[in-house]
Amino acid sequence: MSLKSNLVKEIPPMGDQNSIFDCIENLVIAIDQHGCISIFNPTCERLFGMTADQVLAKPVSKVIPYTGLVKVLKTGKPHLGRKFVLGNSLYIVNRTPIIKNKRIIGAIGVAQEITELHQLASELDKVKKEKYVLESIFNYTQEGYISINSDGYVNFTNRAMADLLKKTPGEMINRHITDILPETKVHFLQIDGQSQHNEIIKYNNTNLLLSCYPVLNNGKIQGTVGRVIFRDLQTLASMAIKDKQAKPVKQDEQARYTLDDIIGVSQVVNRQKEIMRKVARGPSTILITGESGTGKELFAHAVHTLSPRAKGPFIKVNCAAIPENLLESELFGYREGAFTGSRKGGQAGKFELAHRGTIFLDEIGDMPLSMQAKVLRVLQDKEIERLGDAKTQKVDVRIIAATNRKLEELITEGKFRRDLYYRLNVVNIQIPPLRERLEDIPGLVNHFITKFNRDFTLKINSVSQKVLDLFERYNWPGNVRELENIIERAFNLVEYEKIELSHMPTYIIEQAENNVKKPKVSSVDKTLPTLLETVERDALIDALASTGGNKLQSAKLLGISRAWLYKKIKQYQIEM
Numbered sequence: 001m002s003l004k005s006n007l008v009k010e011i012p013p014m015g016d017q018n019s020i021f022d023c024i025e026n027l028v029i030a031i032d033q034h035g036c037i038s039i040f041n042p043t044c045e046r047l048f049g050m051t052a053d054q055v056l057a058k059p060v061s062k063v064i065p066y067t068g069l070v071k072v073l074k075t076g077k078p079h080l081g082r083k084f085v086l087g088n089s090l091y092i093v094n095r096t097p098i099i100k101n102k103r104i105i106g107a108i109g110v111a112q113e114i115t116e117l118h119q120l121a122s123e124l125d126k127v128k129k130e131k132y133v134l135e136s137i138f139n140y141t142q143e144g145y146i147s148i149n150s151d152g153y154v155n156f157t158n159r160a161m162a163d164l165l166k167k168t169p170g171e172m173i174n175r176h177i178t179d180i181l182p183e184t185k186v187h188f189l190q191i192d193g194q195s196q197h198n199e200i201i202k203y204n205n206t207n208l209l210l211s212c213y214p215v216l217n218n219g220k221i222q223g224t225v226g227r228v229i230f231r232d233l234q235t236l237a238s239m240a241i242k243d244k245q246a247k248p249v250k251q252d253e254q255a256r257y258t259l260d261d262i263i264g265v266s267q268v269v270n271r272q273k274e275i276m277r278k279v280a281r282g283p284s285t286i287l288i289t290g291e292s293g294t295g296k297e298l299f300a301h302a303v304h305t306l307s308p309r310a311k312g313p314f315i316k317v318n319c320a321a322i323p324e325n326l327l328e329s330e331l332f333g334y335r336e337g338a339f340t341g342s343r344k345g346g347q348a349g350k351f352e353l354a355h356r357g358t359i360f361l362d363e364i365g366d367m368p369l370s371m372q373a374k375v376l377r378v379l380q381d382k383e384i385e386r387l388g389d390a391k392t393q394k395v396d397v398r399i400i401a402a403t404n405r406k407l408e409e410l411i412t413e414g415k416f417r418r419d420l421y422y423r424l425n426v427v428n429i430q431i432p433p434l435r436e437r438l439e440d441i442p443g444l445v446n447h448f449i450t451k452f453n454r455d456f457t458l459k460i461n462s463v464s465q466k467v468l469d470l471f472e473r474y475n476w477p478g479n480v481r482e483l484e485n486i487i488e489r490a491f492n493l494v495e496y497e498k499i500e501l502s503h504m505p506t507y508i509i510e511q512a513e514n515n516v517k518k519p520k521v522s523s524v525d526k527t528l529p530t531l532l533e534t535v536e537r538d539a540l541i542d543a544l545a546s547t548g549g550n551k552l553q554s555a556k557l558l559g560i561s562r563a564w565l566y567k568k569i570k571q572y573q574i575e576m
């Protein structure tokens with residue numbers, strides 16, 4: 001009988017161990033109570049390049065530098081789910097003591113290669129992150145998107161589409177498209193690899209402008225994506241001045257917000273408010289920059305209401321939303337007979353309408369170059385010419401422009417005029433993204449709760465601490481607008497008087513989980529020691545929260561001793 005089969009007898013019986021260990025693909029190594037190898041299965045032989053007969057009965061620590069088995073033998077404590085790297089592969093191992101008659105008679109380790117699994121998990125994580133980004137993009141566009149699979153069942157819809165159809169995405173997913181949009185059968189289901197553009201369909205009493213695109217995979221149709229550009233055709237019609245039927249755009253010509261409507265305690269918001277107070281008095285052009293949803297329009301309204309022009313009109317033009325060929329007549333107006341279908345008596349443009357007031361050129365970065373030249377001329381000469389009219393008119397208008405694009409980059413790419421940039425950028429107000437001023441969140445949350453309590457006639461009076469913690473970890477790609485939408489969504493779900501974690505969309509919970517809690521320090525406090533302390537404190541709080549306050553587990557999680565954890569809890573005065 002070989003040495004190997006003698007030693008294996010020491011292991012508690014579990015069937016025909018030899019053949020089990022011999023045929024499994026896992027690495028199996030066992031040691032006896034003296035730390036000598038008692039099992040070394042063929043997978044180990046292959047991987048370590050040694051035969052069982054060469055290593056059996058030898059001290060494991062001499063044969064393989066670290067297996068962890070000697071430690072398990074000494075302490076009697078198992079090591080479960082530990083990972084290690086061997087060559088280019090990643091393994092997960094369970095090491096357990098072998099106990100017979102309450103005595104530790106050895107230890108066994110069983111390892112499984114998980115390289116591929118790990119790669120798959122990383123891939124999945126990457127795909128998940130990309131999905132969040134795409135979802136955010138789709139959820140913050142004004143255009144409605146819906147997609148169906150090849151059998152006609154809805155597998156995706158964005159918020160704009162759900163709002164448009166007055167349904168929740170949950171009421172639409174997995175339903176057949178004809179149950180949701182009966183009229184679209186022909187557009188969605190009979191699409192044959194070609195796109196269909198701008199078809200008019202009816203939904204309730206609204207006309208929608210729908211485009212459909214096939215989703216192709218290796219040339220085969222997998223489904224269809226539908227896009228609704230304008231919520232209803234009246235919006236389009238009102239923009240199309242050249243259409244004889246079109247009504248002039250009804251504009252609310254008054255600024256709606258004041259400085260008090262800008263909520264925020266962060267240094268940066270207070271500094272910007274201070275600047276606004278000063279510059280509002282003068283005539284200078286102002287350029288407001290910041291990501292989408294940071295409050296640029298709100299700031300523009302507030303400058304106007306603070307200015308001596310407050311009683312004059314406040315005219316907003318969204319330069320990105322108006323088709324290039326209509327922008328000129330929109331901005332400068334046109335003379336009667338300037339083109340076929342032009343209105344009798346002609347029409348005043350936005351600059352004229354803003355006379356003695358303020359014109360707010362939103363999304364100025366998207367203004368076509370040809371129009372930039374004309375706006376520059378207004379800035380220089382304070383004069384306009386209606387389309388088709390040789391007569392010039394003096395206008396007294398203050399310009400506030402805003403953009404979420406990097407104008408310097410657009411200048412380098414030749415898409416924005418440098419001279420216009422200098423003319424606009426006399427005073428620059430930069431609004432930082434919400435993730436860089438987390439201290440503004442609680443005030444904004446209260447502000448939106450008050451607003452929605454009014455709109456929904458509800459009496460929500462608080463938000464759970466868990467939700468506030470979540471808000472600190474989330475990175476707010478849609479900024480304050482996204483926060484406002486999330487609170488509004490919660491109002492639709494809330495049952496009692498408190499907004500809880502269960503009222504939050506899963507995508508923000510999942511994204512926040514992947515984020516390290518950000519240090520809540522203002523720019524003046526950003527010395528390295530302060531930052532390190534903040535990160536350390538946050539890591540402690542996260543570990544304690546995720547282990548339900550268990551200090552031993554938290555210490556393990558953080559890779560520090562229990563004594564060190566206690567010291568840090570005391571140092572940072574973390575309440576338990």
Ligand SMILES: Nc1ncnc2c1ncn2[C@@H]1O[C@H](COP(=O)(O)OP(=O)(O)OP(=O)(O)O)[C@@H](O)[C@H]1O
Nearest residue numbers: 261262263291292293294295296297298404480481
């Ligand atoms: N500091 C703030 N206090 C209160 N409400 C705010 C604040 N900032 C933004 N909001 C609200 O967030 C929403 C988005 O703001 P706003 O439209 O001004 O952003 P924006 O930067 O102009 O966005 P976009 O670039 O997409 O046009 C609005 O409902 C606005 O009232």
